[in-house]
Amino acid sequence: MVHLARTGIPEGVLFDAISETPACLPDAIQMLTACTVGNGWLKIINLGRFALSLYDKHQGNGFRVFLDPVKLEKWPEINAWFFKLKPKKEQSLENILSQIKQAGGEICGVRPVQIKPEFLKRRDKGKVVICPLCAEAYPLMDGSICIACQGNSPYLIPIYTERNAHEGKSIRLYKE
Amino acid sequence: MVHLARTGIPEGVLFDAISETPACLPDAIQMLTACTVGNGWLKIINLGRFALSLYDKHQGNGFRVFLDPVKLEKWPEINAWFFKLKPKKEQSLENILSQIKQAGGEICGVRPVQIKPEFLKRRDKGKVVICPLCAEAYPLMDGSICIACQGNSPYLIPIYTERNAHEGKSIRLYKE
Numbered sequence: 001m002v003h004l005a006r007t008g009i010p011e012g013v014l015f016d017a018i019s020e021t022p023a024c025l026p027d028a029i030q031m032l033t034a035c036t037v038g039n040g041w042l043k044i045i046n047l048g049r050f051a052l053s054l055y056d057k058h059q060g061n062g063f064r065v066f067l068d069p070v071k072l073e074k075w076p077e078i079n080a081w082f083f084k085l086k087p088k089k090e091q092s093l094e095n096i097l098s099q100i101k102q103a104g105g106e107i108c109g110v111r112p113v114q115i116k117p118e119f120l121k122r123r124d125k126g127k128v129v130i131c132p133l134c135a136e137a138y139p140l141m142d143g144s145i146c147i148a149c150q151g152n153s154p155y156l157i158p159i160y161t162e163r164n165a166h167e168g169k170s171i172r173l174y175k176e
Numbered sequence: 177m178v179h180l181a182r183t184g185i186p187e188g189v190l191f192d193a194i195s196e197t198p199a200c201l202p203d204a205i206q207m208l209t210a211c212t213v214g215n216g217w218l219k220i221i222n223l224g225r226f227a228l229s230l231y232d233k234h235q236g237n238g239f240r241v242f243l244d245p246v247k248l249e250k251w252p253e254i255n256a257w258f259f260k261l262k263p264k265k266e267q268s269l270e271n272i273l274s275q276i277k278q279a280g281g282e283i284c285g286v287r288p289v290q291i292k293p294e295f296l297k298r299r300d301k302g303k304v305v306i307c308p309l310c311a312e313a314y315p316l317m318d319g320s321i322c323i324a325c326q327g328n329s330p331y332l333i334p335i336y337t338e339r340n341a342h343e344g345k346s347i348r349l350y351k352e
Binding site: 018020022023024025026027028030036037038039040043044045046047048049050051053060064066067068069070082083084113114115116119123125127128130131134135136137138139142146147148152153154155156 | 202204
C-alpha cells in the first residue's frame with residue numbers, strides 16, 4: 001500500500017503521510033518512509049478505514065490507497081479474516097498469509113487526493129506554561145490546567161498525589 | 177526517558193507504553209522497545225505533557241517518566257528552548273544539544289503509576305461492515321456511515337465522488 005501511494009509522487013517531492021487507522025498501517029509507513037509519528041510527518045487520523053495517503057507536504061496533493069471490499073471478494077481467506085466471517089479456529093493463518101502475498105496490491109484501490117489546508121498546517125503548541133496541579137509543562141492553549149488534570153489522565157492515582165507521596169512534600173512546593 | 181521507565185520493570189514482564197504527546201517521544205519508544213503504534217502496544221494519548229509510561233500490559237503497574245520543570249532550571253539552554261524564552265535566532269542548537277547530552281536523565285522525574293483498567297483493554301472494533309457512502313469497510317460501532325463520511329475526512333474531495341470520477345460509475349456499483 002505504501003509502495004502504491006509512493007509510486008505516484010515525483011522523485012524529490014517531500015511528502016507527509018496520513019494513516020486512517022492506528023492498526024498496522026502506521027508501522028508500515030514508519031518502516032518504509034521517513035514519516036514517523038514523532039517527527040510529525042505521519043498523522044494518524046482514526047477514521048476506521050484501512051487506508052493511507054502520501055501527499056506533497058506543501059501542496060497537499062497526493063495519493064490515497066485503500067482496501068477495496070469488491071476486489072477482496074476474489075480472495076476468500078483474506079475476506080473471511082478481515083470481515084470476521086468465520087470463527088478464528090476455522091481460519092488458517094497459513095492460507096491467509098499466502099493469499100495476502102499472492103494478492104499484493106490487487107486488493108487495493110488508488111486515488112489521487114487533495115488534503116484540506118487545515119491538515120497541512122504545522123502543529124504549533126504556542127506558549128508553554130506550568131500546570132498549577134501537576135506542576136508539569138503544557139501548552140497554555142489547552143486551558144488553565146493541563147488536559148490530564150482536566151480529568152483525562154490514564155492513571156489511577158493523580159500525578160500530584162503521586163508526586164507528594166514520593167517526595168513527602170506538598171504540591172505548594174511548586175508555587176513557593 | 178525510555179531507559180528510566182524500563183529500569184523499573186522486571187525482566188520478562190511484557191509491557192505496553194503510553195506517550196503523553198505525539199511529539200518526538202513516540203519515536204524513541206518505537207526505536208528502543210517492541211511497542212509500536214501499529215502493533216497496539218504504544219498508545220499516544222495527547223495530554224500535552226512531555227512524558228511517557230511503560231507498564232505491565234496485564235496488571236497495569238509501571239513507571240511514568242516526565243520532564244521536571246524544577247530540575248530544568250539548572251539547564252538554561254534547554255529551559256529557554258523548551259519554554260520558548262528567547263527567539264530562535266538567539267538560541268544555539270549546539271549548546272542545547274550539548275546540555276541535553278550532559279543532563280541525561282537528570283531533568284526527568286520517575287514515578288510509579290497504575291493504569292486505569294479501561295486503558296488496559298485490547299481494542300476490539302467489533303463487526304466490520306461496508307459504508308454505504310464511500311463503499312469501504314469500517315467498524316459498525318462508528319455509526320451507520322463511517323467516521324470519514326460523517327464529515328471528518330481530511331480530503332477536499334469526498335472519496336465517493338473521487339471514486340465515481342475515476343471509474344465513471346455510480347456509487348451504486350457497490351450495492352448491486
